[in-house]
Amino acid sequence: MNKVSKLGQGVGGARRFQQRYAPFIALAIGVLARVLSHHGVDFAPKAVALLALAWMLPFALARWAAPAANAAPAAGTDPALAATAPPRPPLAVRLARTASTTVVVALYRNVLFFLVPIWFGSATLSSINLVFPLALAGMALFSCFDRSYRELILERPAARTAWGFLILFAALVPAVAVTASLSPRWAAILSAAIAFLLTGAALLPRERLFNRRSQSRIAAAAAVGAVVITLVAPGLPPVPLVCHHAAFGSGVTDRALVEPSQRFPAGVPRLYAWFAVTLPAIYRQGINFQWYYQGRAAGRPIPSSVVGGRKEGFRTWSYLSAPSPGKWRVDVLTDAGQLICRESAVVGEGS
DSSP states (O other): OHHHHHHHHHHHHHHHHHHHHHHHHHHHHHHHHHHHTTTGGHHHHHHHHHHOOOOOOOHHHHHHHOOOOOOOOOOOOOEEEEHOOOOOHHHHHHHHHHHHHHHHHHHHHHHHHHHHHHHHHOOTTTTTGHHHHHHHHHHHHTSHHHHHHHIITOOHHHHHHHHHHHHHHHHHHHHHHHHOOOOOOHHHHHHHHHHHHHHHHHHSSSGGOOOOHHHHHHHHHHHHHHHHHHGGGGGSSTTTTTTEEEESSSEETTTHHHHHHEEEEETTEEEEEEEEOOOOOHHHHHHHEEEETTTTTTTEEEEEEEOOOTOOEEEEEEEEOOOSSSEEEEEETTTOOEEEEEEEESSTTTT
């Protein structure tokens, strides 16, 4: 067996391996990152690095492997045929193209599976902010169907670019928030602008990339994307903030909740809503407590703040004196309106 056959078999074997086992490996990577980092945010820059590699590899390889426009035909070649049929690339280039496709598929899939637990960790089950993590989970599962994934996404420039934008945005939000200590809303806005810039540049042909008109259009698209994210930010999970624990109680002693319960007798003197919020170190976030009675807002939001760096979470609470019988709920929101925690309790009514 010659070297060419061995190389071809090696590439084919690698492709079969990633098709069969990569989804399980990717899922294990995501779960492991979630466990090791407590809530995953410390690994966000690594996700961005993996994604940047997956994003740049096919473009760099295509430019490196592309034949020169002014290359002279080989000796003994008919000039007419040389003008109509470009020379076949060398074996190493063909193998590199095949291998790069396999690597890109695996990297995109790994980053997706990595990001899903991070976004789910900041979402609330009874809130609309669960939609985006569910979309990421659907994308991750779809990427496991290798043939459909290649045909519908990777082999279509527009679909691949839109797909890449969503993954890039999802990876940048926790990374920007952690590294720049930005609030979840500003991290989302900046991440959307960066993702739009990169995806817009990726759609343009190489010769138009440095055209001022094209650059202006890319910048305008990035601005529009940032505005759109500004409007929808309240519906996104507040990555990297995570509601570590939430409960109601009859009091708070040494920052610990007293007599936690979901039902309280009528006439209870005070009702405490107690929360533990996990966020990165050297990170401060303004929050608001919003009380609801029988599904309607009760009073104005009560401002406060949380500070990162505590593994058990930053413990904070709000209380209500002489609560009326009925169902009470408290939402903890960022100062931009993103839901961090939500907890409910019932006073009276057979409790």
